[in-house]
Amino acid sequence: MEQIELVLADAAENLLPARMxxxxxxxxxxxxxxxxxxxxxxxxxxxxxxxRRDDRELHELSRAWAKAMGVLFAAGxxxxxxxxxxxxxxxxxxxxxxxxxxxxxxxxEGFAFFIEAIFVGVYLFGWDRMSPRAHILSGIPMIVSALAxxxxxISANAWMNNPTGFTMDAEGRxxxxxxxxxxxxxxxxxxxxxxxxxxxxxxxxxxASVYAVGxxxxxxxxxxxxxxxxxxxxxxxxxxxxxxxxxxxxxxxxRNQPVKLAAMEGLYRTGTGVPLSVGGIxxxxxxxxxxxxxxxxxxxxTRNPNGEVVGLEAVAPALxxxxxxxxxxxxxxxxxxSALLALAAWLGYMWWRHRRIPRTVWFLRAVAxxxxxxxxxxxxxxxxxxxxxxxxxxxxxxxxxxxxxxAPGLYFGFYAMLAIYVVLTVFTVYVLRRLAxxxxxxxxxxxxxxxxxxxxxxxxxx
Amino acid sequence: MTLPAVVLGLMFVGLIAYALFAGxxxxxxxxxxxxxxxxxxxxxxxxxxxxxxPVWEANHVWLIFVLVVLWTxxxxxxxxxxxxxYIPLTLAAFGMIARxxxxxxxKSITTLGMxxxxxxxxxxxxxxxxxxxxxxxxxxxxxxxxxxxxxxDVVTSWVNPTSILGGVLAVLVCAYLAxxxxxxxxxxxxxxxxxxxxxxxxxxxxxxxxxxxxGGFFVLRADAPLxxxxxxxxxxxxxxxxxxxxxxxxxxxxxxxYAISRLASGLAVTTILIGWAVAQYPYVLPPYLTIxxxxxxxxxLVATLVALIVGGAILVPALAYLYTLFQSEHAEHAEVGSxxxx
Numbered sequence: 001m002e003q004i005e006l007v008l009a010d011a012a013e014n015l016l017p018a019r020m021x022x023x024x025x026x027x028x029x030x031x032x033x034x035x036x037x038x039x040x041x042x043x044x045x046x047x048x049x050x051x052r053r054d055d056r057e058l059h060e061l062s063r064a065w066a067k068a069m070g071v072l073f074a075a076g077x078x079x080x081x082x083x084x085x086x087x088x089x090x091x092x093x094x095x096x097x098x099x100x101x102x103x104x105x106x107x108x109e110g111f112a113f114f115i116e117a118i119f120v121g122v123y124l125f126g127w128d129r130m131s132p133r134a135h136i137l138s139g140i141p142m143i144v145s146a147l148a149x150x151x152x153x154i155s156a157n158a159w160m161n162n163p164t165g166f167t168m169d170a171e172g173r174x175x176x177x178x179x180x181x182x183x184x185x186x187x188x189x190x191x192x193x194x195x196x197x198x199x200x201x202x203x204x205x206x207x208a209s210v211y212a213v214g215x216x217x218x219x220x221x222x223x224x225x226x227x228x229x230x231x232x233x234x235x236x237x238x239x240x241x242x243x244x245x246x247x248x249x250x251x252x253x254x255r256n257q258p259v260k261l262a263a264m265e266g267l268y269r270t271g272t273g274v275p276l277s278v279g280g281i282x283x284x285x286x287x288x289x290x291x292x293x294x295x296x297x298x299x300x301x302t303r304n305p306n307g308e309v310v311g312l313e314a315v316a317p318a319l320x321x322x323x324x325x326x327x328x329x330x331x332x333x334x335x336x337x338s339a340l341l342a343l344a345a346w347l348g349y350m351w352w353r354h355r356r357i358p359r360t361v362w363f364l365r366a367v368a369x370x371x372x373x374x375x376x377x378x379x380x381x382x383x384x385x386x387x388x389x390x391x392x393x394x395x396x397x398x399x400x401x402x403x404x405x406x407a408p409g410l411y412f413g414f415y416a417m418l419a420i421y422v423v424l425t426v427f428t429v430y431v432l433r434r435l436a437x438x439x440x441x442x443x444x445x446x447x448x449x450x451x452x453x454x455x456x457x458x459x460x461x462x
Numbered sequence: 463m464t465l466p467a468v469v470l471g472l473m474f475v476g477l478i479a480y481a482l483f484a485g486x487x488x489x490x491x492x493x494x495x496x497x498x499x500x501x502x503x504x505x506x507x508x509x510x511x512x513x514x515x516p517v518w519e520a521n522h523v524w525l526i527f528v529l530v531v532l533w534t535x536x537x538x539x540x541x542x543x544x545x546x547x548y549i550p551l552t553l554a555a556f557g558m559i560a561r562x563x564x565x566x567x568x569k570s571i572t573t574l575g576m577x578x579x580x581x582x583x584x585x586x587x588x589x590x591x592x593x594x595x596x597x598x599x600x601x602x603x604x605x606x607x608x609x610x611x612x613x614x615d616v617v618t619s620w621v622n623p624t625s626i627l628g629g630v631l632a633v634l635v636c637a638y639l640a641x642x643x644x645x646x647x648x649x650x651x652x653x654x655x656x657x658x659x660x661x662x663x664x665x666x667x668x669x670x671x672x673x674x675x676x677g678g679f680f681v682l683r684a685d686a687p688l689x690x691x692x693x694x695x696x697x698x699x700x701x702x703x704x705x706x707x708x709x710x711x712x713x714x715x716x717x718x719x720y721a722i723s724r725l726a727s728g729l730a731v732t733t734i735l736i737g738w739a740v741a742q743y744p745y746v747l748p749p750y751l752t753i754x755x756x757x758x759x760x761x762x763l764v765a766t767l768v769a770l771i772v773g774g775a776i777l778v779p780a781l782a783y784l785y786t787l788f789q790s791e792h793a794e795h796a797e798v799g800s801x802x803x804x
Contacts (some may be wrong), residue, residue, distance in 0.1 A: 092612070110530045409616070
């Protein structure tokens with residue numbers, strides 16, 4: 001008995017560091033996922049246009065983006081490998097018990113990721129070595145496997161939000177697992193669409209912002225203009241689509257995870273004609289100082305101004321997520337998303353009426369910060385869905401506190417990982433900045449580029 | 463064979479692929495570490511970078527397979543291993559991050575100091591990752607991981623004679639594989655002296671690995687009697703095959719038949735791993751949990767099996783295409799560091 005108490009004490013001690021470790025490593029990885037989803041599409045499209053129009057700037061841009069894609073893919077791959085260890089090391093209660101139910105999409109994701117890694121290698125290696133047609137075709141498997149891989153991982157996450165596809169006996173053991181059915185719960189499709197579109201927004205705005213900064217510094221040549229306009233157009237198409245998907249997913253959350261929705265809005269009392277609350281602080285069971293849009297929330301999730309929305313009071317205090325974190329994260333996502341939509345509308349209007357980008361420097365400034373805004377929106381959305389699910393790791397079935405590993409000393413791993421990720425971030429940013437400045441820098445998957453630092457023999461001869 | 467054994471067997475194929483391909487990558491990193499000073503070792507480091515550059519990511523994805531098949535189809539065993547052995551697993555994962563990141567970024571970084579730092583991170587992590595993975599295998603094989611979450615001792619489960627033996631052997635095997643692989647690459651692309659250097663290293667490492675392996679039998683007899691009984695009993699034919707393959711590989715190295723020596727070396731390593739599996743069959747976690755006891759419900763196993771077969775049918779041709787593409791490119795260019803058409 002004494003032994004068991006000791007172990008339990010450890011589990012409680014481990015919960016916060018384990019959650020933070022998972023949050024940091026996933027929050028880091030998810031940015032690279034976005035680039036992995038959208039950058040292949042943008043690169044292959046640009047390369048195709050370059051060949052069609054025999055356009056030198058487009059060739060240069062697609063080459064530069066392909067190299068960035070290689071670096072970002074490598075960074076995403078290493079951080080993804082750590083995640084697969086962490087799932088077992090930190091959350092054995094989840095994997096050990098429910099692995100047979102929801103682990104299966106990760107097997108499929110293993111294949112998708114493998115194919116993607118192979119073809120990222122082929123695509124970067126094949127530059128100038130294959131015919132244009134063969135090279136563009138070799139880019140297609142990257143796009144398809146990224147799309148599929150995102151679906152598989154999202155389906156596992158969606159299962160944690162809305163677990164389906166199994167039955168349990170009286171002791172809570174899984175007795176009947178249907179891993180394929182578990183992949184297609186109610187949250188899978190909206191979550192996947194939301195993530196995939198987010199990938200295009202993050203990638204589009206971030207890449208565009210790099211060239212907007214260049215233009216603000218006076219480099220207004222065609223290379224920079226096109227370099228900004230292609231990704232910005234992609235992101236501007238994605239932004240309004242994302243609003244529609246956001247509405248879809250909000251309705252879905254209201255139906256399947258009403259407490260999460262209540263936390264997103266800081267809503268304590270179940271009621272009708274509920275306003276939409278923006279900002280504010282939640283304490284003593286009430287959201288204060290918030291800007292309220294009358295009937296907003298009822299309209300949004302029930303399509304009826306007097307519709308009923310469930311509040312946090314529906315469950316015991318111990319079963320409510322940390323409201324301020326979720327509400328603030330959600331508002332950040334919506335706020336940034338709306339600002340980005342406005343930017344997209346600005347560009348769309350000018351293009352429609354005048355066939356040019358806005359001439360004011362404020363437009364370039366807005367594009368220059370849009371990448372950061374998109375990443376804030378991404379992280380805000382991710383925090384909303386993950387923290388909003390708390391205290392459950394498997395919604396209404398398994399608590400996070402019961403899934404964490406009780407192994408002693410687990411929290412040291414968190415500090416070590418923090419240090420490693422700081423270094424990894426510094427290097428990734430440094431290498432990407434170098435790639436943006438000098439195009440001779442090699443991507444990791446290219447083999448024959450001469451290592452920098454030594455003079456290229458060819459150049460020396462010249 | 464039962465369905466669980468088939469699924470676990472396929473996972474084991476992934477583990478063998480990881481040991482052979484990623485093992486050679488790790489070994490290359492170890493030789494990078496031992497290549498000497500910046501100037502003296504430059505030629506060897508060039509060859510290493512040239513040989514493993516384009517495929518390093520693909521080689522390391524095999525481990526992801528091993529993990530996902532384990533957690534889907536043998537979830538309880540996976541949870542037991544991941545929690546009891548979380549320290550070496552975390553350290554191995556950190557090594558993988560440092561290694562992958564350093565190798566990826568090294569090409570894009572110009573200042574010599576930074577390049578040295580990244581090179582060191584790459585090389586040192588190539589040493590520690592296989593060591594800790596070998597220690598994990600040693601902990602499982604010597605029966606130190608009971609079923610249940612964090613049920614074993616988080617320290618002695620991997621700080622013990624069998625784990626140390628496993629770690630040291632893993633490092634040696636990686637270094638040996640890389641030296642043999644690099645012999646052939648060096649002869650094709652570099653000056654003859656480079657191939658001779660790696661040949662000498664391959665032979666030296668083979669001798670050390672053999673000696674450690676022989677000594678290891680005494681360690682196992684004392685520390686892991688159940689594993690020892692399995693290796694010298696049911697597993698003996700496989701171990702004998704491994705020894706024979708190893709000797710043939712050495713003979714081929716002596717004769718400078720590098721390409722065939724690669725195959726014999728691969729067989730020797732594969733049979734060591736199979737020997738371990740045969741020795742501890744039918745246990746996943748000897749002596750606590752058998753394969754059938756640890757297996758997921760049948761529906762999950764069937765889904766996993768179908769996914770592995772269909773996925774493999776897509777993956778293997780793609781992988782073969784990748785290797786052919788790079789190998790043909792290697793064959794076209796005579797010398798390391800020669801200017802490439804761009």
